Amino acid sequence: MHLIIAEKNISANRIAQILAGNEKVRATKDGSVSAYSFDTKTVVGLKGHVVEVDFEPGYTNWRSETHTPRTLIDAGIIKKPTEKKIVNLIQKLSKKADLVTIATDYDTEGELIGKEAYELVRAVNPNVRINRARFSAITPAEIRTAFENLTDLDFDLAAAGEARQTVDLMWGAALTRFISLAARRGGTNILSVGRVQSPTLAMIVEREREIESFVPQTYWMLSLDTEKDGVTIEARHTAGRFTDHEAALAAEAGTKEPLVVTDVKEGQKTDRAPTPFDTTTFIVAASRLGLSAANAMRIAEDLYMNGYISYPRTDNTVYPKSLNLNAILNTLKGGVFDKDVAWVQQNRRPVPTRGKKESTDHPPIHPTGSATREALGQDRWKVYELVVRRFLATLSPDANWATTRCTFDASGESYKATGGRLLYAGWRRIYPYSEAKENILPVLAPGERLPIKKVNLEEKETQPPARYSQSRLIQVMEELGLGTKSTRHEVIGKLVSRRYVEGNPLRPTLVGRAVIDALDNHAETITEPEMTRTLEEHMQLIKQSRRSRDDVVTESREMLHRVFDKLEAHKSEIGTEIMEQTAEEHTLGPCPACGHDLRIRHIGVSQFIGCTGYPECRFNISLPGSTWGKAIRVEATCPEHNLSHVRLIRKGARPWDIGCPLCSHIASNVEALRMMPSMTDDLMQRLHAHHIYTVSEIAGMQPEDLAKAVDVEKKEAAELAREAEDALEVLRRRSELRKFVRKIVPPRKGRSHAKIIRNLLEQGIGDIHALSLADVAAIKKAGIPEATGTELLDAARGLCNERALREAGVPAVSLKKYQAGGVATPDDFCYLPIPYLASKTGINPETVHKHVDLVCRHLGRPAPQKISRTVFERGRKELLEVPGLGEATVDRLYLAGIYDAATLRVADPEKVSSITGIPKARLRDYIGHLK
Ligand SMILES: [Zn+2]
Ligand SMILES: [Zn+2]
Numbered sequence: 001m002h003l004i005i006a007e008k009n010i011s012a013n014r015i016a017q018i019l020a021g022n023e024k025v026r027a028t029k030d031g032s033v034s035a036y037s038f039d040t041k042t043v044v045g046l047k048g049h050v051v052e053v054d055f056e057p058g059y060t061n062w063r064s065e066t067h068t069p070r071t072l073i074d075a076g077i078i079k080k081p082t083e084k085k086i087v088n089l090i091q092k093l094s095k096k097a098d099l100v101t102i103a104t105d106y107d108t109e110g111e112l113i114g115k116e117a118y119e120l121v122r123a124v125n126p127n128v129r130i131n132r133a134r135f136s137a138i139t140p141a142e143i144r145t146a147f148e149n150l151t152d153l154d155f156d157l158a159a160a161g162e163a164r165q166t167v168d169l170m171w172g173a174a175l176t177r178f179i180s181l182a183a184r185r186g187g188t189n190i191l192s193v194g195r196v197q198s199p200t201l202a203m204i205v206e207r208e209r210e211i212e213s214f215v216p217q218t219y220w221m222l223s224l225d226t227e228k229d230g231v232t233i234e235a236r237h238t239a240g241r242f243t244d245h246e247a248a249l250a251a252e253a254g255t256k257e258p259l260v261v262t263d264v265k266e267g268q269k270t271d272r273a274p275t276p277f278d279t280t281t282f283i284v285a286a287s288r289l290g291l292s293a294a295n296a297m298r299i300a301e302d303l304y305m306n307g308y309i310s311y312p313r314t315d316n317t318v319y320p321k322s323l324n325l326n327a328i329l330n331t332l333k334g335g336v337f338d339k340d341v342a343w344v345q346q347n348r349r350p351v352p353t354r355g356k357k358e359s360t361d362h363p364p365i366h367p368t369g370s371a372t373r374e375a376l377g378q379d380r381w382k383v384y385e386l387v388v389r390r391f392l393a394t395l396s397p398d399a400n401w402a403t404t405r406c407t408f409d410a411s412g413e414s415y416k417a418t419g420g421r422l423l424y425a426g427w428r429r430i431y432p433y434s435e436a437k438e439n440i441l442p443v444l445a446p447g448e449r450l451p452i453k454k455v456n457l458e459e460k461e462t463q464p465p466a467r468y469s470q471s472r473l474i475q476v477m478e479e480l481g482l483g484t485k486s487t488r489h490e491v492i493g494k495l496v497s498r499r500y501v502e503g504n505p506l507r508p509t510l511v512g513r514a515v516i517d518a519l520d521n522h523a524e525t526i527t528e529p530e531m532t533r534t535l536e537e538h539m540q541l542i543k544q545s546r547r548s549r550d551d552v553v554t555e556s557r558e559m560l561h562r563v564f565d566k567l568e569a570h571k572s573e574i575g576t577e578i579m580e581q582t583a584e585e586h587t588l589g590p591c592p593a594c595g596h597d598l599r600i601r602h603i604g605v606s607q608f609i610g611c612t613g614y615p616e617c618r619f620n621i622s623l624p625g626s627t628w629g630k631a632i633r634v635e636a637t638c639p640e641h642n643l644s645h646v647r648l649i650r651k652g653a654r655p656w657d658i659g660c661p662l663c664s665h666i667a668s669n670v671e672a673l674r675m676m677p678s679m680t681d682d683l684m685q686r687l688h689a690h691h692i693y694t695v696s697e698i699a700g701m702q703p704e705d706l707a708k709a710v711d712v713e714k715k716e717a718a719e720l721a722r723e724a725e726d727a728l729e730v731l732r733r734r735s736e737l738r739k740f741v742r743k744i745v746p747p748r749k750g751r752s753h754a755k756i757i758r759n760l761l762e763q764g765i766g767d768i769h770a771l772s773l774a775d776v777a778a779i780k781k782a783g784i785p786e787a788t789g790t791e792l793l794d795a796a797r798g799l800c801n802e803r804a805l806r807e808a809g810v811p812a813v814s815l816k817k818y819q820a821g822g823v824a825t826p827d828d829f830c831y832l833p834i835p836y837l838a839s840k841t842g843i844n845p846e847t848v849h850k851h852v853d854l855v856c857r858h859l860g861r862p863a864p865q866k867i868s869r870t871v872f873e874r875g876r877k878e879l880l881e882v883p884g885l886g887e888a889t890v891d892r893l894y895l896a897g898i899y900d901a902a903t904l905r906v907a908d909p910e911k912v913s914s915i916t917g918i919p920k921a922r923l924r925d926y927i928g929h930l931k
Contacts, residue, residue: 003097004043004133005090005117007104009034010305011138012045015103018143019043031085035093042093046104050083050090051116053165055173062177062186069178070564073557077166079116087120094121094128102153103133103146107313107361108539109486111154112161118153136361137310137368141327159549160542166549167535167556171195174560175526178567179515182575183582188630189602191515191578192498195532196483196491198519201500202527203476204468205508205516214464220248224415225454226259226408228442232453235408235415252457256411261448263407269420271399271436273427275355276364277390278317279485280478285390287471288433289382292504293489299383300365307369308376309387313486314362317355323363325352325395335370337388340430344392347426353394366391389431396427404441410452417441467505481533497651499632514581521577522570523563531559588633589643592662593619593691598643600631607631609646609661619691621665624648629656638663669694672731676723678716686710695731698724733767740768740799744792745784756782772796801825808858810851817841818851829855834867835875836894845872867899875900882926892916905930 004019006012016025016036023038036043056076059067067075081087094100100121102114118130132153135146175193185191222237237255242248277285279297286296300312319325332341355364367388373381404419419441422428428436468476474488483491495501500512508516519526535556541547567574586600588609596613600623607630609621623631629648636645638660648656658664666688672695673679673687690709692698698706699721707717738757745756759782765771772793779789804826805815818824821840823832829852837852838845849866856863878901879890896915898904909923 001093001097002041002099002101003090003093003121004041004101004103005114005121006043006045007048007110007113008305009045009047011103012036012043014138014305014307015143016041016043018138018140019147030089030092033085033089035089043103044086044089044093046086046090046113046117047083048109049113049116050081050086051079051120052082053077053079053169055169062181069174069181070561070568072174072177073170073560073564075170077169079119090117090120091124094125097121097125097128100128100130101133101147101150102130103135105311105313106134106136107311107486108157108161108164108484108543109313111157112165114153115155115158115162136314136363138305138307139368141324142368156543156545160539163542163549163552164535164539166553168195170553170557171560172197174564178564178571179518179574179578182571183578184575188626191511192494193515193519193526194491194494195535196487197494198516198526199480199482199529199532200473200477200491201495201508201512202516202520203480204473204495204501204506205513207465207468208508208513211464211467216461216463217243218245219243219460219462220245221458221460222248222251222255223456223458224255224259224410224452225456226450227453228444228450231442233406233417233441233450235406235417238407238414238416248457251413252455254411255413255415255452255455257452259408259410259415259450259452261406261444261446261450262409262414263405264444264446265405267403267405268423269401269403271401271426271428273349273353273396273398274390274393274431274434275353276317276319276366276394277387278314278355278357278364279312280474280488281317281355282312282365282387282390283474283489284471285386285433286383287469289386291379291383293470293474294493295379296383297489299380300387303376303380303384303387308367308371308384310364310366310368311362312365314359314364315357315485316359316362316364318358318364319352319354319366319394320360320363323366328366328368328391329395332367332370332388332392336372337370337392340389340392343429344395347397348395349397386433389433393427393431396430397424399426399428399436400424404444406441406444408450467503467507469505473506480529481536482529483532484536499649510585511582514578517581518574518577522574523566525559525563585633587644588646588661589637589641591617591619592641593617598661600633600646602626602630621661623658623661624656629653631658666693672727675727675730676720678720678723683710695724695727699728730766733769734761737765737767737771740771740796741792744795745788756784759783768796769800772800798824804858805829805855809854814841814843814847814851817843826855826859830859830861833894833897833899834864835872835897835899836891838872839891839894844869872899875903879904882929884922885926889918892918901930 004012004015006015012034013027013036016038019041020038026037028035028037033044054077055072056078059072059075061067102117104110104114104117114132121128121130130153131150133146133150135142172192172194176190179193180186180190183191220242222239222242224235226233226235237251239251242251275281282300283293283296287293291299297312300309303309304312329341329345365387367384371381371384376384400423402421402423406417406419408415408417419439421438421440422436470489470492473492477483477488477491478485482488492506495506495512499509500515501508516527525531535552538547538552538555542549542552588598588600590596591598591611591613594611594613594617596611596617598609598619599612601608601610605626607623607626609623611617611619623646629650631646631648633644634647637643638645641660641662643660643662646658646661648658670684673684676695687693687698687710692701692709701709701721703714703717703721706720707714710717712720734757737760738753741756741760742753745753760766760771763774763778763781765774765778774793776786776789776793779792780786784792801824802815802819805818806812808826810818818837818841821837821842823829823837823840829837834845834848834852837843837848841848845867846869849864853863876890876899879885879893879899880887882901882904893899893904893912893916896907896912898907898912905927907923907927909920909927912918912923913920
């Protein structure tokens, strides 16, 4: 069997379809992992990395005395599977394979993923031949060529990837742990530090500092409007920016007619067609279409996997000779781009454009298949069209502009105007993404006199440097050698998700700045691009077999030890600096009760807003638990309360905006306050004025304090407190009902629990007891389907019965035995005979009597006669002695209250038969025997 291992499931499927040709591919599943077989071949897809590197066991405790953050530098590193099912399937198939081909993506990461697969195969089959297929697009031609020219795995390339993996783990884990511990942060609040991440963040912080320290300079621009043949011409003073106001005013005053054309220069300008896309230029172009870097790459990878475009991670901007450009044009023919392709074929430039970077691993990004808008959907089509149009543009002729430069003299002040006219659109016909603005000047001749229509002196200010957009940052990272084409956009994504930066353009958060400031002050190596760039260079050397992986990792370990020398010496300062700077991050504004700061507090999974004046001020606002999302402060401020807005954020979920915490607190408690019968608008206003917002606050207050606060008699205040207690009780039951419903009715799209509860309340069902008395029709009306409704009612009834029995005094342990015996309701206790209950549950009849007595008393009903254990056991024996009367019949007789010879002898066969189902004749028989 020939096992082929691809990078992802989707590429495995495509590769199988291509290699199978006309043969049918059988798709099978093994533990939810797909495999595609034909002929003697089976193709399986990985999920990128299926193993990860981690420290050997023993390093999980952050606060360990022996395994300090520094010890992570030299800790042993192991590989462990992250996708067990895939690993299992690969190894199962490897045992049977006589040839294995690694067909992962063709770059460092892909080679490393390939090597991981190689090791998985080798572990179970040491002798099987393993080779490698390399391709840049998942198209029939590329895949077939790759499989006809199989090579070997490039272990040097993989080793470069491994070195990076190890170094990243070691730097990231050791530094993250150190900084987090120093700043006393744990759990979801850790401060992550990373080899590429930190220098990137440092650039964003640095830019923000430049912006803040920027002092704008005032300058003046002078221009005039003139006119010829009804066309306005704007000419600018040749001095450009005036930094001296006096000089600008003098030049303005000196600008007088006659305005004479002194020189006219006509020329032509070539507007070169754009160069082929590498990853960075692609991301920049996609960002103009409104796509973030991460989004653009995700879509591009998806298009690659599906055979629409070539591999999107490439540093190459020169088409290799081997790339068949004609074939690509033919592929695009007949589709949406038919007219454009025909034009390019007729007007094609002799040689395609080429960029500055040429590498051999992958060609620049280009289309590999034709597609339709309908098949791709909006965003994927946007990206695909961009790639197609860029490709076509690189084969199109340059555009051509006619240019005019004109100089004027206005009584000694010189001005100039420039014009441009598109002579030949060339590539611009195909590629509409960059705008070409024409400015056509009328025909002018030297010596010509023109009127001055207007003189404009504009005051302007120099602008601070702009914040980085995501795509600009990626360009700068590339220039500085930070990260790789595959990782740059991911690094930015991490900075955003770790809340070190926000917005686009990117702005550092308070935490982001605090971490960088602390590192800058004590271990600048971590924030400077130098160290990261050195590693990238070392990786190149590993790829060229000029250095070994271990050698590079060792050097990096030494570097990190030197960093720790500095860090450990200043641990407490670093911690204090970060903590002082980030305290503000949780501060929301003034407490309405006392004026101290309100602050978001996190304690385990619970979070709330508390006053820094605690314990003197006990004002606080509760927040949903952090499982709903971690509470953070956002930029907006409530104009009424002067408090920052709060948002709950959770990975993979849309953020939940709480807005002003106090407004939200007030609004969510108004309904509850209105449940108090004596509540009026006026009273509520007086309560709010004293910062009393909830019924529980009212219930918890001393009557005299409450009386003083809202200016009422003490008696009235006591009544208010009582009403608040009642409201609280209703709310408690309502919340219990909500939890109960949520447990049984699964959440589904378009069926919110809040809506269900609202509907139930409208029908007067406000707690579990009311629910247990409701009928299915009412539940259905609340939006719950009948089957679920029946289940809900049964559960509510069960719970209420159980509660009633517990209330009556039946102990929990016995209650379980009754329930197991099918005895569930208080009525069961009152109406079923004691012998029956005892035999059904195995509980001693004397104990049963005690329980029955409790329940009957509780319900105000008479209790039955006690039966002692001896009587019960003797009676059973007596009954079993009656010929033809067995155990099963005895149990049925209990139901009719018959438990011994005496009770059977006086029984009415008619009545007993109707209760027990035992035929009358047989009963008469039994009774006959006794007489
Ligand atoms: Zn306070
Ligand atoms: Zn507010």
